[in-house]
Amino acid sequence: MRKPGQKIKNSGRGQRDLKVRVKTAKGRKLASTLWLERQLNDPYVQRAQREGYRGRAAFKIMELDEKYRFLLPGAKVVDLGCAPGGWCQVAVERVNALGERKGKRMGTVLGIDLQEVEHVPGAEIHLLDFLEDEADTKVKQWLGGKADVVMSDMAPFSSGHKGADHIRIMALVEAALYFALDVLEPGGTFVAKVLAGGAEADVMKVLRANFDKVLHVKPPASRKDSSEKFVIATGFKGGDEG
Helix, strand or coil: CCCCCCCCCCCCCCCCCCCCCCCCCCCCCHHHHHHHHHHHHCHHHHHHHHHCCCCCHHHHHHHHHHHHCCCCCCCEEEEECCCCCHHHHHHHHHHCCCCCCCCCCCCEEEEEECCCCCCCCCEEEEECCCCCCCHHHHHHHHHCCCEEEEEECCCCCCCCCHHHHHHHHHHHHHHHHHHHHHHEEEEEEEEEEECCCCCCHHHHHHHHHHEEEEEEECCCCCCCCCCCEEEEEEEECCCCCC
16 A cells, blocks of 8 residues: 555656536535535645545645655644544654654654544544643643644534624634644744734734734645634744733
8 A cells, every 4th residue: 555645656648637526416505516626626636636636635745744844754743633643644754753753853743633533653643632631630640741732624514604704713823823822832932823814913923923923824725715724823932821
């Protein structure tokens, strides 16, 4: 079986760019048909299938890490809301959690989710609500110390109302941020998905008070028609929450 991230040799013979068309089946709504057609023609979805990743989201964290370099060999990483496990797969490779990169320090990847997640080789995955009391204490015990990276690709189920969805995802981002303030090592990194408009003023205030640098980024793997962005905060000061 091909390992995640393994490059595919391409003969280049007889290849054409063919767009898959999906017929609207009986009982299937037009929106569902259009979503399926987009999935089948999405180059990131196709690449994820070829390379063994659990979804196109894996390439978002790859691209963010390639630019900001926070998934370093030996790092301890916490992935909040880790299902289906694509971000954990990338983190395992990059922090050397399996020890496959000789001469490099071995890292640790800890995934947390409310639902069962299929085992990711090299990662330790726990069924846990990170909002519950003592969740931060449990995570630090599992890690054997504090984390170097806390990352979150979490998003609530869409209600179809942009304003309501923005409020809900920002509540998740804020909760993830305060969790990160409890478990991060000084110098650590926080990465989280936000929606159009980015993090709100009160969240930005806390971020800027606790991190050296805070940026909003839209990686290439994020669909152009999507309102998602990612906030990246680096250089955790390790002080008070502000």
